Amino acid sequence: MEWDWTFVRDIMPLLLDGLRLTLVATVLGAALAAVVGLVFAVLRRSPIKAVSLSTAAVVEFIRGTPLLVQLYFIFFVLPDVGISLPAMTCGVIGLGLHYGTYAAEVYRGGIDNVAKGQWEAAKAVNLTKRQTWVHVILPQAIPPMIPALANYLVAMFKETPLLSAITVLELMNQAKSIANSNYRYIEPMTLVGVFFLIMSLISVAFLRVLENRFKERT
Amino acid sequence: MSEPIIRMDSISKRFGALTVLDGLSLQVRPGEKLALIGPSGSGKTTILRILMTLESISGGHVEVDGEQLFHMPGQGGLVPANEAHLHHMRTRIGMVFQHFNLFPHKSVLDNITLAPILTKGVSRRDAEVKARELLEMVGLADKASSMPSQLSGGQKQRVAIARALALSPKIMLFDEVTSALDPELVEEVLNVMRRLAAETDMTMLLVTHEMGFAHDFADRVLFFDRGRIVEEGAPDEIFRHPKQERTQTFLRKIIAAGHRV
Numbered sequence: 001m002e003w004d005w006t007f008v009r010d011i012m013p014l015l016l017d018g019l020r021l022t023l024v025a026t027v028l029g030a031a032l033a034a035v036v037g038l039v040f041a042v043l044r045r046s047p048i049k050a051v052s053l054s055t056a057a058v059v060e061f062i063r064g065t066p067l068l069v070q071l072y073f074i075f076f077v078l079p080d081v082g083i084s085l086p087a088m089t090c091g092v093i094g095l096g097l098h099y100g101t102y103a104a105e106v107y108r109g110g111i112d113n114v115a116k117g118q119w120e121a122a123k124a125v126n127l128t129k130r131q132t133w134v135h136v137i138l139p140q141a142i143p144p145m146i147p148a149l150a151n152y153l154v155a156m157f158k159e160t161p162l163l164s165a166i167t168v169l170e171l172m173n174q175a176k177s178i179a180n181s182n183y184r185y186i187e188p189m190t191l192v193g194v195f196f197l198i199m200s201l202i203s204v205a206f207l208r209v210l211e212n213r214f215k216e217r218t
Numbered sequence: 219m220s221e222p223i224i225r226m227d228s229i230s231k232r233f234g235a236l237t238v239l240d241g242l243s244l245q246v247r248p249g250e251k252l253a254l255i256g257p258s259g260s261g262k263t264t265i266l267r268i269l270m271t272l273e274s275i276s277g278g279h280v281e282v283d284g285e286q287l288f289h290m291p292g293q294g295g296l297v298p299a300n301e302a303h304l305h306h307m308r309t310r311i312g313m314v315f316q317h318f319n320l321f322p323h324k325s326v327l328d329n330i331t332l333a334p335i336l337t338k339g340v341s342r343r344d345a346e347v348k349a350r351e352l353l354e355m356v357g358l359a360d361k362a363s364s365m366p367s368q369l370s371g372g373q374k375q376r377v378a379i380a381r382a383l384a385l386s387p388k389i390m391l392f393d394e395v396t397s398a399l400d401p402e403l404v405e406e407v408l409n410v411m412r413r414l415a416a417e418t419d420m421t422m423l424l425v426t427h428e429m430g431f432a433h434d435f436a437d438r439v440l441f442f443d444r445g446r447i448v449e450e451g452a453p454d455e456i457f458r459h460p461k462q463e464r465t466q467t468f469l470r471k472i473i474a475a476g477h478r479v
């Protein structure tokens with residue numbers, strides 16, 4: 001079987017469309033994960049035992065079950081209880097929830113790593129809770145979190161093909177349907193690999209820049 | 219005779235089953251310099267932390283500058299203080315910690331100006347002018363743009379003192395501010411504190427194991443043991459003629475351990 005450039009040119013628009021959906025899912029999923037993670041992290045720090053413990057249980061549950069199962073649940077099971085959402089929305093929710101639990105752990109570690117004396121110093125100079133978070137705690141907690149968050153972002157990106165299982169026409173799904181209808185796998189699948197590799201490399205480079213930027217500021 | 223600026227009335231403090239302070243009462247006059255001495259675990263730090271509201275109390279009342287610290291007037295008497303009341307009370311009190319607790323991500327200047335700008339609405343310009351004056355006073359005028367990690371322990375502690383002073387508190391709390399320092403750096407910090415004691419009318423509470431310094435610095439020395447004030451008096455009385463046996467034993471041990479009196 002030979003590499004066919006004409007075929008590549010023909011399928012490129014469809015593949016790029018798939019890539020677009022993959023990127024949209026990644027960006028929205030990451031944004032949701034960042035927020036969900038923050039909510040989980042804050043709830044876990046709650047002084048109310050019932051809140052912190054049940055949050056811990058939910059987080060453990062989500063982390064301990066496969067993303068694919070969660071996606072199936074959101075897309076195929078929720079409609080039975082009257083919640084039908086578009087496939088893409090389900091995918092973003094699944095990614096956001098799943099990776100939100102990882103983000104929560106990273107946040108928690110980063111925040112716990114800030115010395116206890118910093119909270120006390122902030123209190124002693126009479127900062128409010130909000131000022132303490134914004135000016136003292138987060139600027140120290142965030143930079144060390146960036147490498148771990150970056151790793152999860154890339155991991156999530158590489159897991160987006162799972163969304164094909166719930167009919168999202170992302171990159172992998174597009175490639176599969178092209179391949180199936182043309183009986184040619186080499187070009188679409190190679191291109192999928194290349195796309196993923198390029199995007200991973202770009203995001204890693206971008207996050208390195210971010211990381212250095214934060215380091216300089218501290 | 220002026221009203222006491224601090225009035226602690228039958229304070230108790232428990233951590234779980236452990237009683238750290240046990241019905242402690244204490245009055246401090248405005249401008250008074252107090253030295254708190256006593257064996258490890260006797261509750262000296264806890265007193266300061268309570269005054270800074272870093273620690274709550276299990277019983278009793280604390281009055282600072284005529285107002286309740288942990289309570290405020292509410293329906294039919296006193297109710298527990300809310301955040302706003304605590305912020306209101308904290309404006310009168312500053313604290314310097316054993317381990318400095320400078321903000322490591324901020325320059326020396328920003329460490330000092332952060333709180334005045336955020337909490338008192340001082341303009342950055344004015345805050346910086348005052349910060350530079352304070353740095354001058356603690357002998358670090360040339361370190362304004364350094365990061366804390368570039369400073370020695372003694373320098374860090376002097377910045378921490380300047381940071382607390384920038385808010386112009388009426389009361390300053392010093393918790394073993396030299397005990398994390400290399401011996402050769404202790405004196406530079408003590409000198410700053412001597413100047414403060416001599417040149418300001420701030421009320422100062424000092425927890426220390428430096429008996430010589432406590433003697434020179436304090437108007438009154440309190441000897442703590444097991445959450446109680448066992449003996450108090452003028453420095454000469456406590457250090458030269460302690461009456462209580464526990465004070466005598468403590469001072470003997472300290473001297474044997476090589477601290478000068």
Ligand SMILES: Nc1ncnc2c1ncn2[C@@H]1O[C@H](COP(=O)(O)OP(=O)(O)OP(=O)(O)O)[C@@H](O)[C@H]1O
Nearest residue numbers: 233236238256257258259260261262263264265425
């Ligand atoms: N957060 C806490 N939880 C439990 N116990 C505590 C806590 N803080 C202090 N303690 C205990 O309270 C007692 C008094 O502590 P405190 O720090 O006031 O002593 P201290 O007189 O300052 O001693 P040192 O000279 O060693 O600094 C000690 O037994 C200490 O272990």
Ligand SMILES: [Mg+2]
Nearest residue numbers: 262263264394
């Ligand atoms: Mg102590």
